[in-house]
Amino acid sequence: MRATHQDLYLRAFSDYLRKKGKNLTQERISIFKTVLSKKSHFEADSIIYELRMGEDRVSRATVYRTMKIMEEMGMIQAMHDLHQHTHYEPKFLRRHHDHLICEECGKVIEFRNDEIENLQEVICEQKKFYPSHHIMQIYGLCHECHGANHNKRRL
Amino acid sequence: MRATHQDLYLRAFSDYLRKKGKNLTQERISIFKTVLSKKSHFEADSIIYELRMGEDRVSRATVYRTMKIMEEMGMIQAMHDLHQHTHYEPKFLRRHHDHLICEECGKVIEFRNDEIENLQEVICEQKKFYPSHHIMQIYGLCHECHGANHNKRRL
DNA sequence: TTTGAAATTGAGACTCTGTATAAATTATTG
DNA sequence: CAATAATTTATACAGAGTCTCAATTTCAAA
Ligand SMILES: [Mn+2]
Ligand SMILES: [Mn+2]
Ligand SMILES: [Zn+2]
Ligand SMILES: [Zn+2]
Numbered sequence: 001m002r003a004t005h006q007d008l009y010l011r012a013f014s015d016y017l018r019k020k021g022k023n024l025t026q027e028r029i030s031i032f033k034t035v036l037s038k039k040s041h042f043e044a045d046s047i048i049y050e051l052r053m054g055e056d057r058v059s060r061a062t063v064y065r066t067m068k069i070m071e072e073m074g075m076i077q078a079m080h081d082l083h084q085h086t087h088y089e090p091k092f093l094r095r096h097h098d099h100l101i102c103e104e105c106g107k108v109i110e111f112r113n114d115e116i117e118n119l120q121e122v123i124c125e126q127k128k129f130y131p132s133h134h135i136m137q138i139y140g141l142c143h144e145c146h147g148a149n150h151n152k153r154r155l
Numbered sequence: 156m157r158a159t160h161q162d163l164y165l166r167a168f169s170d171y172l173r174k175k176g177k178n179l180t181q182e183r184i185s186i187f188k189t190v191l192s193k194k195s196h197f198e199a200d201s202i203i204y205e206l207r208m209g210e211d212r213v214s215r216a217t218v219y220r221t222m223k224i225m226e227e228m229g230m231i232q233a234m235h236d237l238h239q240h241t242h243y244e245p246k247f248l249r250r251h252h253d254h255l256i257c258e259e260c261g262k263v264i265e266f267r268n269d270e271i272e273n274l275q276e277v278i279c280e281q282k283k284f285y286p287s288h289h290i291m292q293i294y295g296l297c298h299e300c301h302g303a304n305h306n307k308r309r310l
Numbered sequence: 311t312t313t314g315a316a317a318t319t320g321a322g323a324c325t326c327t328g329t330a331t332a333a334a335t336t337a338t339t340g
Numbered sequence: 341c342a343a344t345a346a347t348t349t350a351t352a353c354a355g356a357g358t359c360t361c362a363a364t365t366t367c368a369a370a
Contacts, residue, residue: 023317023366044356059320064357080235086356100284111278119271120293127264129255131295138275140286178337178346199327214349219328241327 009036009075009092016073030056031066035076041087041108079135098136104145164191164230164247171228185211186221190231196242196263234290253291259300 013032014024034047034054044067051058067088070076076088079099096117100109116136124131168187169179189202189209199222206213222243225231231243251272255264271291279286 021317025318025366027319027365057320060356061321061358062319065318100279100282100286102284103287109282109284111282113274113278116271116274119268119274123266123268124255124293124295127255127266128298129257129264129293129295130297130301131255131293132258133295134291134293136289136291138279138284138286138289140279140284140288142285143283146285176346180336180347182348215327216329216350217348220347 005093006033006036013070013073013075017069020069022069026056027058027062028066028069030054030058031063032070035067035070035088035090036092038088038090041089043085043087077133079137096133098138100138100140100142102142102145103139104141104148107142107145109142161188161191168225168228168230172224175224177224181211182213182217183221183224185209185213186218187225190222190225190243190245191247193243193245196244198240198242232288234292251288253293255293255295255297257297257300258294259296259303262297262300264297 010029010032013028017024017028030051031047034050035042044063047067048058048060048063051063067076071078071088075090075092077091079087079089095112097110097112098116100111101107102109120131120134123129165184165187168183172179172183185206186202189205190197199218202222203213203215203218206218222231226233226243230245230247232246234242234244250267252265252267253271255266256262257264275286275289278284
């Protein structure tokens, strides 16, 4: 039987915890697996909710604590939307990218631009700054919402 | 007697309000002036606190409402720090720029790169997106904190 | 395997931003 | 000077996230 992706990531998680002198508890495993199942943006709430539905009951505080560990570890990344709500994004299996966010409908369009990524590194060198990660979000209107607003104004 | 900057901006504020069918109230003037006095990043709390200390007493709700108007108007811009705390930044008198944020000491280093700004526009065109503004924050360690950590590890 | 120290968890109280409500105040208009 | 509309205030409320500390679990030494 072959090791699954989940097994491999769980191993990495376990190693990380040991390295930090932390224990691999049942609760941490449950939370880790649930987070691992996310293919795209998600919120802390959805993790808490899913766990509550399943058989593994885990408290809210533990979910937040474990997600903080996963963030330190670099498996997920937190980002804040327009309305002080924290969103997370899985970083395993996904290439880094940035976001266009529609202020009307909330749609999130992903993009990646290597030229910008390179320029960011140049800037950090100039400023003697040692980057760990970055967030770039362009706000505005998506094609559909821009069209809709346009039509509305004509009426 | 010459018109001060404050007078000019207050005029712009007054015009904006009129255009929107809103009244220029004493409370809005107080809040506007306090915000105008900010030369760099600030939080809603500090505005509320300063007003509470001064003679013009204004309620929390009114401060939030007025700051929302100022944001719509483009005089300030909201941004979120690492810990879902909203920070504002004055946009009058200041040119747009982005941020390097030290995760150790919280220092904020400002920068501006026209190449990146142009590339952002190109991306929006490609994606048929109509941008209103953007936020770009690079997290990591500033020169001092990186040096400090380095030394610490050596001990 | 047992055992005890240390780490972790869970329940719920609490904090902090920010928003909603509805009565009281203020501004505008005729 | 009314009548009307907009605004403000106080206060209650909501939601995300943190804190506390007693109870439980983990781990590793014996
Ligand atoms: Mn994304
Ligand atoms: Mn700035
Ligand atoms: Zn849209
Ligand atoms: Zn620093």
